[in-house]
Amino acid sequence: MDFDFSDDAKALREQARKFLDERSGPKVARTVMDGGDATPLWREVVDLGWPAARVPEANGGVGMSSEAACVLAEETGRSLAPVPLIQSLMATEALLLLGTAAQQARWLPGIADGSIIAVTGWAEGGAASPAVAHARVSGDTMRGSKSPVADAAAAHLAVLSATGSNGTQLYLVDLTGPGVAVTPVATLDLVRPHSALTLADASADPLGTPDGYHDWLDRAAVLSAFEALGTATAAMDMAVAYAKERVAFGQKIGRYQGVKHKCADMFIKLELARGHALHAAWAMEAGAPELRQAAAAARVASLEALAFCAEENVQIHGGIGYTWDSDCQFYYRRNRALVAGLGSRTFWSERLVRSLEQRNAAAA
Amino acid sequence: MDFNDTPEDAVYRAKASAWLAANAGEYRNPPAIPYSREEFVRRSRAWQKAKHAAGYTGITWPMAMGGQGLSPMHSIVFSQEQSRYHVPTSLFDIGLGMCLPTVFTHGQPDVVARYVAPALAGDEVWCQLFSEPAAGSDLAGIRTKAVKDGDDWVIDGQKVWTTNAHLSDYGIIVTRTDPSAPKHKGLTMFIVDMHGPGVEARPLKQMSGGSDFNEVFFTGVRVSDSHRLGAVGDGWKVALTTLMHERLAVGGKPSHAPGYATLMALAATIDTDTGPAMAQRDVRQRIAASYIADEGIKLTQMRALSALAKGQVPGPEQSISKVVVAKTMQDMAAFAMDLNEAGGFVTTGADPDLARLQGSYMASAGLRIAGGTDEILRNIIAERVLGLPGDLRPDKDLPFNASVAA
Ligand SMILES: Cc1cc2nc3c(=O)[nH]c(=O)nc-3n(C[C@H](O)[C@H](O)[C@H](O)COP(=O)(O)OP(=O)(O)OC[C@H]3O[C@@H](n4cnc5c(N)ncnc54)[C@H](O)[C@@H]3O)c2cc1C
Numbered sequence: 001m002d003f004d005f006s007d008d009a010k011a012l013r014e015q016a017r018k019f020l021d022e023r024s025g026p027k028v029a030r031t032v033m034d035g036g037d038a039t040p041l042w043r044e045v046v047d048l049g050w051p052a053a054r055v056p057e058a059n060g061g062v063g064m065s066s067e068a069a070c071v072l073a074e075e076t077g078r079s080l081a082p083v084p085l086i087q088s089l090m091a092t093e094a095l096l097l098l099g100t101a102a103q104q105a106r107w108l109p110g111i112a113d114g115s116i117i118a119v120t121g122w123a124e125g126g127a128a129s130p131a132v133a134h135a136r137v138s139g140d141t142m143r144g145s146k147s148p149v150a151d152a153a154a155a156h157l158a159v160l161s162a163t164g165s166n167g168t169q170l171y172l173v174d175l176t177g178p179g180v181a182v183t184p185v186a187t188l189d190l191v192r193p194h195s196a197l198t199l200a201d202a203s204a205d206p207l208g209t210p211d212g213y214h215d216w217l218d219r220a221a222v223l224s225a226f227e228a229l230g231t232a233t234a235a236m237d238m239a240v241a242y243a244k245e246r247v248a249f250g251q252k253i254g255r256y257q258g259v260k261h262k263c264a265d266m267f268i269k270l271e272l273a274r275g276h277a278l279h280a281a282w283a284m285e286a287g288a289p290e291l292r293q294a295a296a297a298a299r300v301a302s303l304e305a306l307a308f309c310a311e312e313n314v315q316i317h318g319g320i321g322y323t324w325d326s327d328c329q330f331y332y333r334r335n336r337a338l339v340a341g342l343g344s345r346t347f348w349s350e351r352l353v354r355s356l357e358q359r360n361a362a363a364a
Numbered sequence: 365m366d367f368n369d370t371p372e373d374a375v376y377r378a379k380a381s382a383w384l385a386a387n388a389g390e391y392r393n394p395p396a397i398p399y400s401r402e403e404f405v406r407r408s409r410a411w412q413k414a415k416h417a418a419g420y421t422g423i424t425w426p427m428a429m430g431g432q433g434l435s436p437m438h439s440i441v442f443s444q445e446q447s448r449y450h451v452p453t454s455l456f457d458i459g460l461g462m463c464l465p466t467v468f469t470h471g472q473p474d475v476v477a478r479y480v481a482p483a484l485a486g487d488e489v490w491c492q493l494f495s496e497p498a499a500g501s502d503l504a505g506i507r508t509k510a511v512k513d514g515d516d517w518v519i520d521g522q523k524v525w526t527t528n529a530h531l532s533d534y535g536i537i538v539t540r541t542d543p544s545a546p547k548h549k550g551l552t553m554f555i556v557d558m559h560g561p562g563v564e565a566r567p568l569k570q571m572s573g574g575s576d577f578n579e580v581f582f583t584g585v586r587v588s589d590s591h592r593l594g595a596v597g598d599g600w601k602v603a604l605t606t607l608m609h610e611r612l613a614v615g616g617k618p619s620h621a622p623g624y625a626t627l628m629a630l631a632a633t634i635d636t637d638t639g640p641a642m643a644q645r646d647v648r649q650r651i652a653a654s655y656i657a658d659e660g661i662k663l664t665q666m667r668a669l670s671a672l673a674k675g676q677v678p679g680p681e682q683s684i685s686k687v688v689v690a691k692t693m694q695d696m697a698a699f700a701m702d703l704n705e706a707g708g709f710v711t712t713g714a715d716p717d718l719a720r721l722q723g724s725y726m727a728s729a730g731l732r733i734a735g736g737t738d739e740i741l742r743n744i745i746a747e748r749v750l751g752l753p754g755d756l757r758p759d760k761d762l763p764f765n766a767s768v769a770a
Contacts, residue, residue: 122706123705123706123707124706125706125707125710126704126705126707127634127635127636127641127703127704127705127707127708128635128636128637128705129636129637129705131637132637147706147710148706148709148710185710185712185713186710186711186712187709187710187711187712188709188711188722188725188726189709194710247498248499248500248501248502248505249501249502249505249755249757249759250502250757250758250759250760250767251756251758256739256755258739258742258743259739307698311694311729314571314729314732314733315729315732315733315737315738315739318500318501318733318737319495319500319524319525319733319734321571321729321733322570322571322729322730322733323568323569323570323571324568324569324570324571324573325568325569326571328571329571332571332726332729336701336708336709336725337709339701339702339708339709340705340706340708340709340710341706343705343706344702344703344705345702346636346646346702346703347637347705350638
């Protein structure tokens with residue numbers, strides 16, 4: 001047993017951390033919130049080959065294992081990097097898992113070289129979970145709307161859930177084609193852009209099967225868990241640093257157990273989530289049957305850690321933490337983006353328990 | 365014990381309810397679009413004036429102060445009836461809830477006569493100038509200094525997080541008048557004119573995007589000794605009067621913050637992939653938890669007020685209010701957004717209940733800090749109610765200037 005990433009993945013993580021520490025972080029998030037343009041950063045990320053990490057060499061990529069996607073998601077989350085990398089990695093997983101050779105050849109080279117930005121989307125504005133899609137495909141066109149979809153404004157390709165003759169599954173939609181309207185929507189996250197997609201008989205190419213959609217959801221959940229871990233860790237680090245520096249009643253506030261135990265609880269929740277996330281990363285790469293439950297556990301535990309770290313980071317900062325100028329708001333708001341990104345803890349808890357029931361039934 | 369109105373309360377309730385129906389009709393529903401700052405101030409003043417003319421201000425204040433001289437029960441009854449309407453009251457909460465009671469408890473008679481009536485009538489707005497960049501929880505660590513100069517005091521320093529300072533006419537300020545005394549001993553409080561020379565309030569933007577609080581700079585601001593509250597060096601004691609009133613004034617749920625009823629209304633419209641939201645046990649349990657917290661705090665406050673009516677002083681028990689209310693708001697809002705799945709995150713076109721919950725998720729983060737953080741309130745409960753030993757305070761008995769230099 002080896003409960004850690006491969007050396008390749010670790011090397012990529014070091015590279016990503018070094019680059020993103022320098023080029024991203026809350027300061028850059030703030031410039032984007034204030035209307036700044038992050039496309040130069042995205043171009044550099046493309047040049048570093050990150051969107052190509054998972055793309056097979058035959059399709060112009062680097063052909064790394066899924067661990068590469070996990071470490072990139074974590075570092076993107078940690079640095080709040082305002083680039084469509086995680087969306088691109090999730091779309092790539094969908095193509096790798098479910099795409100025909102022709103579909104892969106059509107889209108992966110462009111994703112790898114940055115000429116194509118790909119996003120994924122399941123939400124339809126209302127209260128439904130990822131298991132449900134009201135968008136409909138008949139023949140080879142899609143009707144309906146998808147909102148919010150992260151990073152869609154600059155994207156060329158969307159991997160969307162919709163219900164067709166076989167049930168609810170994924171489809172590839174060329175966002176530059178006819179019948180597609182992309183309009184910005186405002187959300188609680190003021191850094192990551194989101195859009196509503198309106199599909200009026202947009203051409204839709206089926207990607208895999210309804211079962212395949214759920215297999216992809218597992219993989220997307222693993223990546224989102226690593227993103228949440230990264231973001232939560234950054235919030236915890238910020239809180240701990242402040243607790244070591246701020247003085248009240250003649251002492252560092254970190255000396256008070258009300259503060260100290262809160263920091264310890266952040267760490268406890270993060271370590272629980274990290275264990276589940278690593279388990280899920282292994283299951284994803286190994287194609288292990290535990291993936292369904294491991295991915296759901298990673299998703300639930302990481303959202304739990306993120307909500308706690310983001311909320312209590314504000315609290316530990318006191319008045320200054322509640323200001324616009326404090327970086328606390330980025331984690332507080334991103335926490336809601338990550339819930340919305342792939343479905344709530346309730347949905348994933350239900351999915352976890354259902355997969356445990358199925359496992360038990362199979363064993364009986 | 366009797367949870368029903370006494371005949372006297374019932375008469376008062378009927379009268380208040382009829383007056384509100386006749387005068388607050390336009391506030392039956394929340395405003396379709398939030399008021400601009402000017403509109404908010406205009407409406408707040410107009411509402412305060414209308415109540416004042418009808419005898420619904422300073423309900424528990426002595427008649428000599430322009431109050432109604434009625435019991436706390438009357439005040440509760442009126443608040444309950446008023447809370448059925450979306451009337452703008454928050455502009456006066458701090459002044460009438462905390463500052464003016466401090467003024468008439470500790471102010472010199474002609475100063476009291478000058479300031480209490482216009483505040484009650486909605487003519488003058490007040491703010492609380494306590495916190496500083498280096499002193500929030502540790503209020504006695506403030507550095508803004510006041511130096512005696514003839515019949516005046518000269519104030520220099522900076523306050524921060526001052527709610528409504530930019531809209532205020534007057535403030536109550538804690539200053540350090542003797543830096544060589546231990547931190548709690550060298551403080552003195554004053555009334556300060558927010559429009560006076562040397563006072564500058566700069567609004568600060570909150571995490572929520574609004575700008576209700578300010579940083580306030582004092583440069584050579586002159587205050588007459590007649591505007592001192594309490595004795596020189598007694599500022600800590602005077603500040604505690606303000607803080608005791610703060611627990612009553614801002615301890616409860618902000619009026620019209622979403623509560624269990626909002627969650628129920630929202631859940632009734634949602635179909636989850638495992639059936640209607642209202643049929644889910646976790647949803648029903650969360651509604652129950654919100655009810656228990658919100659109503660439990662109301663009941664706790666009524667217990668305190670009925671003790672007050674019997675002449676007892678509200679104790680530190682009131683500290684439980686805000687600890688419960690603020691965190692319940694945050695958790696409930698997060699749950700309600702979760703229930704809306706991705707829709708809970710989109711602010712464009714959010715329905716009014718959802719928009720209020722999104723706002724509440726942001727505001728609750730501030731409420732957990734304002735007026736005593738969750739942690740400080742827990743310390744108060746543990747130490748002053750339960751008698752547990754306090755934290756070690758290495759700087760408590762040192763001369764302030766020695767501990768700051770250290
Ligand atoms: C929305 C809002 C409105 C406000 N309005 C006003 C106003 O009108 N007038 C005014 O004077 N002030 C106002 N304040 C300021 C408020 O009173 C202070 O922010 C608050 O008391 C905390 O002080 P601080 O910000 O300096 O945080 P700090 O005191 O530095 O606290 C930082 C963290 O350390 C923790 N901590 C500190 N000491 C201890 C301890 N002994 N044990 C355990 N934990 C501890 C705190 O709980 C907090 O989590 C407002 C604040 C907010 C957020």
